[in-house]
Amino acid sequence: MPEIDRLVVRFSSLGDVVLAGAVTTAFGDRTGFLTLPRYAELAGRLNGVTRVYTPGEALPPVPVFDLHNSLRSRRLTLGMQVRRVERQDIRRRLHVAFKAGPADRVVDRYARTARVPPAPAPWLLPAERGDVLLLAPGAAHATKRWPYWRALASAWSGPVRALGGPGDEAAVASIGGVCERGFGQTLDAMNGGCVLVAGDTGLLHLGAALGLPVVGIFGPTTSADGFWCHAGQVVEAPLSCRPCSRFGGAVCPVGDHACMRDLSIDHVIAAIHRALA
Ligand code: SF4
Structure with missing residues (x-):
């Protein structure tokens, strides 16, 4: 059998x-x-x-x-x-x-x-909750990278921890973190988190799968594209050029990358507070 x-x-x-x-x-x-x-x-x-x-x-x-x-x-x-x-x-x-x-x-x-109803998260053993703001600044495609992670880490009054995987080293190091080696370490690193902030990346879904409140920052892709399904907060700009790509790209096709540059730290901090509430 x-x-x-x-x-x-x-x-x-x-x-x-x-x-x-x-x-x-x-x-x-x-x-x-x-x-x-x-x-x-x-x-x-x-x-x-x-x-x-x-x-x-x-x-x-x-x-x-x-x-x-x-x-x-x-x-x-x-x-x-x-x-x-x-x-x-x-x-x-x-x-x-x-x-x-x-x-x-x-x-x-x-x-x-x-042929089953989709189960709501958590889909993994839930993370232990704490007071650390988790930031996942990396993204495989340049246009999906929000430019203000470092300023957000400085502006947040509580403890902050940067997370990332292979390829995210520079982004994670820019806010004082070190990338994890393997999913076991990444899941461990999310213990103690209060909210995870990430771009439209796998780590955003991983945080939600652990039952963490998440804030998703969307630029060249949108929260309506099909991947976002979480009970978290979305930060995105109402631009007619969005979405310009299914997965993100190396450069902004219109040159100004406004989909990310227009999303201020205040927008993201307000979303974090909504997620905490
Ligand atoms: S074209 Fe629009 S959506 Fe695409 S990267 Fe540029 S600003 Fe962002």
Whole structure:
């Protein structure tokens, strides 16, 4: 008899793997999770996940919920009983190019695929709450980086801790922090937090998955693009050029990066206080 009752597939990236927690939590125990090796530790901590598989391992003959729907996920689950997520790639592209309506929320598409209602966070063992303001200043794409992290860290009257992963070293060091090595350390570093402030990045979803109040700072992407699903606070500017990208880019297409520059420290501090309340 298989050691799991069902298998969820999502290979990457950090935010998508975390958001799959809305489904694994709803399923409960005896859920397997197929992902890339670098996300195996994290996937194994999601509520409901009792066994993690990586590509190349033999998969048990259980129903599969493919939340990636890629060539690789199709190849690895060939011949199995599978429901695959609707990707809505065209809707997402039209949303950016012509400001058409956004795609459905990611957690809703995942939940439709799995035929369960999406469970609200926390999707991981909740973080211990404290009084430290957690700041995650890094972002893979330059246009997603808010320029005022250092000033925010200086302006906040309470304790502050900077967080980040590989690639975030300079941003984290700029506000006196050191990047964690691995998800275990990142999750530990969120203990003692009161609010997590982050851009539209995987760490934003990770904080929400731990049950922390979050403040999301959105620039070239918007909170309506499908990834935001949290009961936190959003800071974003009402600019007609937004969203200009699905994932962020290297440079602002119109040159002024107003989507981030117009978001003052006061905007963000007000959102932190709303999140604390
Ligand atoms: S200001 Fe507009 S065009 Fe420039 S990065 Fe932001 S959303 Fe994109």
